[in-house]
Amino acid sequence: MHYTFNWSLIFSGNYGQWFLDGLVITLQLSGLSIFFALLLGTLLTIMRLSDFKPLVWFSVGYIEFFRNTPLVVQIFFWYFGSDPILPDFFKQWLYQQNIEFATGVIALSTYTAAFIAEELRSGILSIPKTQLEASRATGLTFLQAMSYVILPQAFRIVIPPLISQFLNLIKNSSLAMTIGVMELTYMARQVEAHTFHGFEAFTVATLMYLSLSLLVSLGITQYNKKCLRVGYQ
Amino acid sequence: MDTFTTWFFGLFTNWPVVWKNFDYLLIGAYPQGPLGGLAMSIVMAVIGIFGAFWIGLAVGLMRLSRKKWLSWPALVYIEIIRGTPLLMVIFWFYFFAPILLGQAVPETHSAIAAFTVFTSAYVAEIVRAGVLAIPKGQTEAARSSGLSHTQTMMYIILPQALRNMIPSFVNQFVSLTKDTSLAMIINVNELTLSARHIYTRTMKAPMEIFLTIAVLYFIICWVLTAFSRKLERNMSRYQARNNAH
Numbered sequence: 001m002h003y004t005f006n007w008s009l010i011f012s013g014n015y016g017q018w019f020l021d022g023l024v025i026t027l028q029l030s031g032l033s034i035f036f037a038l039l040l041g042t043l044l045t046i047m048r049l050s051d052f053k054p055l056v057w058f059s060v061g062y063i064e065f066f067r068n069t070p071l072v073v074q075i076f077f078w079y080f081g082s083d084p085i086l087p088d089f090f091k092q093w094l095y096q097q098n099i100e101f102a103t104g105v106i107a108l109s110t111y112t113a114a115f116i117a118e119e120l121r122s123g124i125l126s127i128p129k130t131q132l133e134a135s136r137a138t139g140l141t142f143l144q145a146m147s148y149v150i151l152p153q154a155f156r157i158v159i160p161p162l163i164s165q166f167l168n169l170i171k172n173s174s175l176a177m178t179i180g181v182m183e184l185t186y187m188a189r190q191v192e193a194h195t196f197h198g199f200e201a202f203t204v205a206t207l208m209y210l211s212l213s214l215l216v217s218l219g220i221t222q223y224n225k226k227c228l229r230v231g232y233q
Numbered sequence: 234m235d236t237f238t239t240w241f242f243g244l245f246t247n248w249p250v251v252w253k254n255f256d257y258l259l260i261g262a263y264p265q266g267p268l269g270g271l272a273m274s275i276v277m278a279v280i281g282i283f284g285a286f287w288i289g290l291a292v293g294l295m296r297l298s299r300k301k302w303l304s305w306p307a308l309v310y311i312e313i314i315r316g317t318p319l320l321m322v323i324f325w326f327y328f329f330a331p332i333l334l335g336q337a338v339p340e341t342h343s344a345i346a347a348f349t350v351f352t353s354a355y356v357a358e359i360v361r362a363g364v365l366a367i368p369k370g371q372t373e374a375a376r377s378s379g380l381s382h383t384q385t386m387m388y389i390i391l392p393q394a395l396r397n398m399i400p401s402f403v404n405q406f407v408s409l410t411k412d413t414s415l416a417m418i419i420n421v422n423e424l425t426l427s428a429r430h431i432y433t434r435t436m437k438a439p440m441e442i443f444l445t446i447a448v449l450y451f452i453i454c455w456v457l458t459a460f461s462r463k464l465e466r467n468m469s470r471y472q473a474r475n476n477a478h
Contacts, residue, residue: 003332068407068454069447070414072425077447079442080432084244174318178418185320198328206321213316 009083010200015191022187023208029104029173029183034166036109041116046146048121059117066114071175075107079179104176112169119165123158124150156227160220167216171209184208247438250444254431257300257356258446261422268322269422271449277341277423278410281348283407286402289356297359307357314354319415323347328418344416352409361403363394397468403461414450424449 048059066074083091094102127150135145177186188205192198261269268276295307298408326347330338367390375385417426428446432439
């Protein structure tokens with residue numbers, strides 16, 4: 001098969017703009033998802049570490065199930081199959097939104113939350129138990145001890161692994177194209193379909209993902225160098 | 234009946250769609266047609282991890298080398314692959330394998346090649362971490378007893394390091410099993426695409442179908458994860474350490 005490279009074609013017309021639009025959607029998708037994933041992940045961690053057994057079981061079950069099933073299947077479940085189990089008011093709200101984008105955010109954040117919960121848990125467990133005991137002994141409740149003493153310390157330790165979860169999230173957001181969210185990979189596919197120049201289209205998209213990843217991992221290295229102090233022993 | 238009861242019983246009415254098509258989920262149209270479904274996912278994952286092990290071992294050892302012309306290409310390879318979504322890698326192989334080879338390539342082959350290349354970057358990091366975790370005294374003792382660098386690697390370091398890496402390999406295999414679901418994007422009939430086939434054919438029971446395949450993936454991945462945790466616990470007892478406690 002004969003293939004001629006044509007790099008200028010990729011940036012001619014609206015194609016350059018398509019890539020940028022896709023990049024923006026990818027960033028929006030990842031940004032919103034990491035926000036909700038952090039909330040849900042923190043909640044799951046608190047449940048996981050509480051003394052009330054049913055909460056612990058729920059949290060463990062959630063984490064194991066979401067970590068051990070593929071994200072694509074979860075996206076399809078939320079997009080095609082979640083209709084019977086979602087409450088009516090939520091469905092009505094959802095149908096007024098951009099449904100693909102909203103489903104993408106739901107799937108990505110519920111998936112990432114399970115991973116974040118595991119990172120947070122190991123962060124919290126690395127805080128010596130005496131910290132919790134001391135704060136309980138000074139009269140704080142479990143929730144107060146968690147939110148004022150343990151979590152602030154744990155969050156600082158888990159920031160590097162959390163950033164790499166964010167990195168995974170950016171890469172995972174490419175799967176949202178399977179339900180038609182117009183993010184970067186989807187746009188690359190569109191440009192390929194319009195120009196028949198897949199090599200160039202996918203190179204541009206790959207470079208965009210790579211520069212995002214490099215930026216983020218640069219962030220981790222800087223953080224490790226400057227901010228990470230030795231933990232409490 | 235009130236709304237709740239209708240809704241509740243509605244959750245159970247569509248399951249026959251799943252049971253009637255369950256064999257299609259497991260093996261696709263085989264033996265009348267091509268292999269598909271869960272069997273296809275497992276086949277791809279097993280071939281992928283086998284290829285990725287050897288490439289990853291080579292790349293990981295190159296990365297550890299003191300020679301810049303060996304370690305730099307390995308570093309670049311690892312960083313590029315790890316910074317790119319798997320979907321991109323799959324598209325790369327799907328669109329360029331035919332151009333490079335000058336002939337049509339079956340989607341399954343492109344997918345397996347993509348999985349191998351993608352996973353090998355992660356395996357390389359596992360290998361690197363595994364080798365670095367072996368105490369330096371082992372290398373020094375081996376070198377001072379007269380073994381060459383290659384001999385030290387082959388007979389002293391790697392046997393210990395590889396054994397310690399088994400849990401990580403199992404975890405990587407679990408990831409790959411989940412990742413095989415992405416092959417559906419280039420029309421490989423594995424478990425996820427089989428499920429979509431059933432849904433498009435019947436236009437019924439999406440929740441039941443996708444829940445079923447989620448459970449199928451979960452069973453495989455969870456059993457393997459539990460196995461790797463057990464291995465990790467058992468093996469930590471026999472590991473050579475930097476400082477004896």
